[in-house]
Amino acid sequence: METLLALVTGAMVAISVYLLLQRDLVRKIIGVVILSNGIHLLIFAMGRMTRGASPLIPSGEKYPPEVIANPLSQALILTAIVIGFGLLAFSLVLVYRLHESYQSADADALIEATLGDE
Amino acid sequence: MVAQQVVGIFLMSTGTLFVFVAGLGVLRLPDVYMRLHASTKAGTLGVALNAAGLVVFYPDLGIFTRASALVLFLLLTAPVAAHMIGRASYFAREELGVTVWGGTVVDRMLDHRGKALFSTEAVEETSDSSGAVS
Amino acid sequence: MAILFAVFSGFLLALVAPWLTQYTGRATGWLYGLLPAAITGTLATLVGRVAAGETLRVSYAWVPGLNVNLSFYVDGLSLFFALLITGIGTLIYVYAGGYLKGHHHLGRFFSYLSMFMAAMVGLVLADNLITFYIFFELTSFASFVLIGFNHDEAPSRRAAWQALLVTKAGGLALLVGFILMQQATGTFQISAILESGDVIRQHSFYLPIVLLVLAGAFTKSAQFPFYFWLPNAMEAPTPVSAYLHSATMVKAGIYVMARFHPVLSGTDLWMWIVGGVGALTMVLSAWLALQYTDMKAILAYTTIMALGLLTMLLGLGTEVAVEACMVFILVHAFYKAALFMVAGAIDHEVHVRDITKLGGLRHRMPVTGVAAGLAALSMAGIPPFFGFVGKELIYEAATHFDPATVAVTTVSVLANVALVASAGLLVIRPFFGELNDVTEHAHRPEAGLWFGPVVLSVFSVGLGLAPWLLDAAFLGPSAGAVLGASIEPHLALWHGFTLELGLSAVTVAAGVGTYLAWTVLRTNAGFQQLERWLGTGLDHGYDHVVDGLLGMGRWQTNVLQSGVLRRYLSTVLVTTIGLVGAAFYHYGFFGGAISVADVRFHEWVLAALSVVGAFGTLFFRSRIALITSLGVSGFSIALLFLAFGAPDLAKTQFLIETLTVILVVLILTAVSDVQGTLTAGQKVTNGAVAVGMGAVVSGLILAVLKLPFENPMGDYYAQNTYVEGEGHNIVNTILVDFRALDTLGEITVLLVAGFGIYALLRTGTAPNPNAENDPPPEDASAPVEQAEQTQQLS
Amino acid sequence: MAELSGAPAWFASACLIAIVLSLVMTVIRLLRGPTLPDRVVSLDLVAYQAVAFMLVYAVLTGQPAFLDVSLVLALVAFLGTVAFARYIEHLSVAEEEAAPMSD
Amino acid sequence: MPLTLLFSVFLLLRGHNETGGGFIGGLVAGISFALYAIAYGTASSREALRATPQQLMAVGLGIAVLSGVLPLFGGGTLLEGLWVKWGALKVGTPVLFDVGVYLLVIGLALVIVYELEEHNPGLFPQSAASE
């Protein structure tokens, strides 16, 4: 399964990159979302995968069952998801504000004056 | 034990059938309203039956409460969602290019309102014509 | 103690001068001149001990790890230069006090001048390569601020900047040369390095060392092809030109060559480069000196000529040549400083420096005129002036040099001919003849302005008559230090009827001839073209180099910093693909069988849907439709998480995915779509980058998956969730206990995002092009709208 | 109750397959559209199908805890649909900007 | 709405033992307030909340930090789990920490909804999406 996930991750990364290279800022942000999802899958695969068994300790027990899914990779992804969401929300609102100022979400239109006045 | 499993599996299978039908319906049916029918009803019923199946497998108060909450919530939200999409897509049909299936025989909403969907004037005079169409 | 006083007292004065000057009034120059005089006196007390072979040292550890010390030592050579610096300095201080009287930045001027003098003294006394370099650069800095002292004039600013950059470039080369010397010898201590001549000459670094050190020396001492900065530096106030750009700072390069003569010379490489460049510089500048009518320009080119001569002598490297070099340093310092001061005095009183416009000034400035005449006679090498002694020695060195005797002799004579002619131009033209409209109203200069020239002229005469005074006290120790041997020179005015005397006679005769033919020479079209190449031409060359580099900068900035985010991202991504790909290529691809046999049907479907959903986002024209596809991908991933035992993850993924979709939809209600698309070519390129990136990431994962996996950390958390963490949900316990710090950081991110959104949406609601709500500038003179200047913010 | 085995497991697996097949059909509709409401309806249904998937999977693997996940999804999926409906409505409102709104 | 809020608290408190936790709970709670805002306007939603989302976020972070600092006073380390067992009731700093997360996440969800809505009232066309 990890192998399949590797391919899935690669595909998602490729898709996200294509979106990142669009002119539309919203599409770029969506690219970032997909890239994040891909990287989360990467971590999931890296922690190796176990079907079913959630990392819970049954009520009344002190130790988890013999075979459980890797809790650490899950915790890492969780943290990353939440952080990613915070960044995403901010970025989206930033694009929204930018659109208010420039009446456009075209990244190619935001060319800075690279050399300044001479 | 066996009976429990049989009932559970039955509920699940039936539920799954409805879920399947919902999916097939959304794929097959000819316009967005029809698809809404399939998705809302069959989907809700299917999920409800699946939830019931789970409760049969795990006859525990906690599970029951949560499964009930799930079904209740679906029953509350599904029609609202369907209503909102249906209504919105009707009003925005021109902007979106929504077309109605050729087999649609009547549109009373259009009759009543004409094109001015947001006119504040009530269209009282047409009210008596309702039901008079065959 | 004497050394420390000599080096650091100048810096102290530099610190207090801007403040002190308001109290010193008219006597500023004379008062401040006491300091160099005192240093000169102090150093003079050491002459005897040094002549007796003693070496004085002071050393403080600065960066012990690098063996860098702040250390000084006094030997014959350094003492010779130090005395020259402070001695001439005394006269310059007095002169500057008169020249700049009433200038509102007089304090700053003396501050810079003192800093320069101290740096120069530090340079010549340094016993550590790094100490040396530090003072070397400080002199460049002082020169920078002094040339640019009249900074409201554009040529002044340009000249200062140019001088700094050229000498800084050389300085950096010098530094690298020094480091190479240290690498070769294992020490930064100059006195120790001087003992290691053979080591250096045989080291593989010898060639780079010579080239780099000479690059430093040649730029500083204005040798071909770097001499263009020096005439431009004449924009400085005349005391500066006299002091820095004639008598002392430009000699720092000569000092470098002299100082390291014992370790670097003695090879053909040294001889040909140093001798050759010196000779070439000398001839070119001798001739260029005759192309100008501005007194300071003539003085500048004759200075370059002198520097070329000194360089050539050091390249020759024979005992006589080195003696000649030392003597000529003095000769030149005396007459050139005097003539500069004279030129400055004329400029000060007449405000004109063009010799074709001046005349008859002997009536208005008699004392100055006499001093100028004496200095010019020394310059022309007429007996019994000190200049004659120097010239005889030079001719002796030239005629006794073995290879290329004729060539060396010829260029020496040619240069001296030019000196004779220039001397005439500088004195006869302004002072003789009749007063004209320009000179009619010249004032008699105050004492400060002629004191220096007079003293120097006296020295020129005195030392000409009694040159042997220098033998033991200065020439022996200094030339000895340069040669790395003990010598006993004997200077004399009269050597009898020698070849040298004959050459002198020829020189004077030819010089007079040249003087008479000056106008013809100057206006000849061919010569003028030559001047455009070698004089302004090199100056323009500098501009071309700078412009070329700036052009490269502009080109590069336009290419790299294009302003297009898409290109920035492509570059980042292509770099990633390149680096990872190259590393794969380098180390192999860690290939092996790939199996997906363990994947169940629903997992296949979920995996496929997460890709299909994502893929769908590429194909929708409408962004809102694309979001639905994104949702499918997110939900499928959540289900995958769930399928592999991660309910918390699935839960969070569902929540976040939905919220993401909602947020994007909300934003899209207000954000219009982008008009215009990418070209087909861009799409293909982007597609290639995308595929490359995907391949690289997949490759990485697959490669790592080949490794066996142990999970000590995860296992520890699992085993201790209940017993140590009081929980049942391992993931949650990790989040709030084992790795709560991560979560603390995570919620910090959320908090900042929340407040950031708040700030984004609450401030500047109205689009405000260019309005930064700036407070108005505080300077009343600021070039921006002053009308609106309201109350200060603070 | 632990993981299912035997015939029940077979049935549950079949259910799972049916659900994912239906998921595939729904996604086909989502991709084909042709209009935004079609896609929104499909996405809405995808959420229901996900809920169903989790319920069946909970039984299959013996982990009723998955019920919580489906509860959360049911709770928020509705919001997504509401947002889309708002968007669609916004389109027609934007068209009729001039006319006063009824509320 | 009260139901979803209750559910959110439930998610929060159960987190340590079963699936859930402050983040998920907070989001669910935030969503219910958001729904309320969509249905009845942000003004009444703000009124119902009685605290600004910014305050919620600040207090949430404050509680989380406090839960981390508390063990220091007992000579422990930052963010060390400190449990008070009172009969069968177990309250520990990790729970307090999660409460901080919960409040902060509510604040985040709300600040997004409120600010977007109030910045551009067109974003959420008011309508009676009756529940």
Place this chain on the structure above:
Amino acid sequence: MWTAVQGAFTLANFAVGFVLGYLVLRLLRPLLGEASYDRRIWYKVSLVGFFLKELISSSVRVAIEVITPGYRMRAGILAVPLSVRSDLGITLFANLISLTPGTLSLDVSEDREYLYIHAMYIDQGEEEDILHLKRTLERRIILALGAESTETPPVSDAAPAS
């Protein structure tokens, strides 16, 4: 309620749940409004029963439609004259119609006179279908909610539409 949800019941958790639940409820009191009591429980049960029956029976019909090839539908958008007038009544009626397969409520006219529905099967003809809906579903709602549900709320004439 809380403890039921909690699943694993412990006294401690109960206490915490109680306190927190109370606090949350206190905090949110403005949201809750006054609890309304109603004695028409029987009608409510009957409504639920009828609704479930309808849900299942016509779900099957849709299922058959979907599974079998070809379309047997005769669709249309109908205007159902409303007898219920209260917000709750209209909402309930509309939502139940939506949940009942074959019908989907789209909008309410601004004067609250009509509920517009999309119907998949106009079997016996438009009028009959509308009458059937009114007789079965709407009647039960009115019974369950009481007579006041047929009165137009005084405050606003706004329909639950934008």
Place this chain on the structure above:
Amino acid sequence: MSAHLLIILPLLIPFVAAVAALLFARWPTVQKGINIVSMGGILAASLGLLARITEQGIQVTTIGDWPVPFGIVFVVDYLSVLMLIVSAIIGVAVAVYAVPDVDDARVRFGFYPFFNLLMIGINGAFLTGDLFNLYVWFEVMLISSFVLIVLGNTDEQLAGAVKYVVINLVSSLLFLAGVGLVYGMTGTLNMAELSLALSEVGQPGLVTVVAMLFLISFGIKAALFPLFFWLPASYHTPPASVSAFFAGLLTKVGVYALFRVFTLLFTQDVGYTHTLLLWGAGLTMVTGVLGAAVQNDFRRVLSFHIISQIGYMIMGLALYTPLAILGGVFYIVHHIIVKANLFLVSGVAKRLRGSFSLKSLDGLYAYHPWLAALFIIPAFSLAGFPPLSGFWAKLILTIAGIEAGAYWIVAVAVAVGLFTMFSMTKIWVKAFLPGGGGDLPDAVSSMGLGTRVMYVPIAGLAALTILISVFAGPVYDLAERSADELYNSSQYVEAVLNHEKSAADAGPRPGVDGRAGRVHAR
């Protein structure tokens, strides 16, 4: 004070200050006070840490009392503590400078909390010994910097911020991917443990391949060639306080991370990785300095110079000899102070003359000789003018380069030094010397109290630059110890894994395989 408390204080203080500042949202004056106290406190704590490290060596503590290497650890070695101190110094300077510089609107919308939150991210990154935790602090830093860069919402800020945000988001995700892969190879996140585990993977090549992701990600943060675009696009847009803080610190956190991972973790094939770094360093120097030379805006010149100077620091790391690393560390310390100060000077110039454009700034020297002097010190230090701090940094690197036989990079470094001088004197000539040609009016400037306050941190930092120059010896010694720790990274590893709270000492627990015990055996 316990070691634990001392170590966490640089993180805890800004946390408490941030919360306090948020709660005092309506009292700007209180916030300003809190901020200054917070930065001062961090500085004091960092100095305390330095004292402790000098006495007791590398300091390690666990967060949450979980045994090493399972819990998150904070590790303070010389590099960390130097970074902490220098960033705290900049913190203090900017805290004072911001009082008059940052307008009320920005304060109202949380400038001071954000400032502290940014500091949290920075200090967390310096302190942590856990790779994933490092990622988290990077994100804290990133989002705080996002907000600070747009705070005020001018069009220019928004446009600059978008580029900054998008590129940095990608960078973070690459970092995250790297963390995931490293975890997938070793099963651990503790950096000391990773240092051992990565060399035991048995696939040094693969480790190096993965290291490329870290190189890219941190390279973006550090603004290495060709990954620096976001920096000149955005750094000139926010208020001077913010850009000074960013200019001084943010890229240096990336540099810090590069130093950390490419000495501790990825030293499997130095010949490959560090050669790449060296090329990156050289190209960064050149492109940065050429970019700067053609700019005509005070802050844009400075922005490009950040890039160029990063090249020098990375050169130190890339040469990977003790002396070179030493030079890199020295460079970082020197550069942060100098660069932040230059941005602060630009802010005063802007305040006095109403613009950042070199053209409009004209003649500052005539009216504000003190500002001119205070500009000259950092500017010439940046250009490596002796004997200022930058000279020592460049000297060490040059020697190291020559000793390592990397002559081309020495040539590049020297040439770039010359061009840096060109840019700095360009600012001097164009902004400070009057270029109008005509006489400037005699009006003496009416300098407000606020501007006078802004001089204080500038003078302080300039004085510090001079102190570093004069006492280059002691600073050299500190950098030397740091370089020793970095080069011989086993010191770090042993300090962490032999920590009193290590699992090896805590006795057997279920699930512990005792890897931490290996250090004893070696």
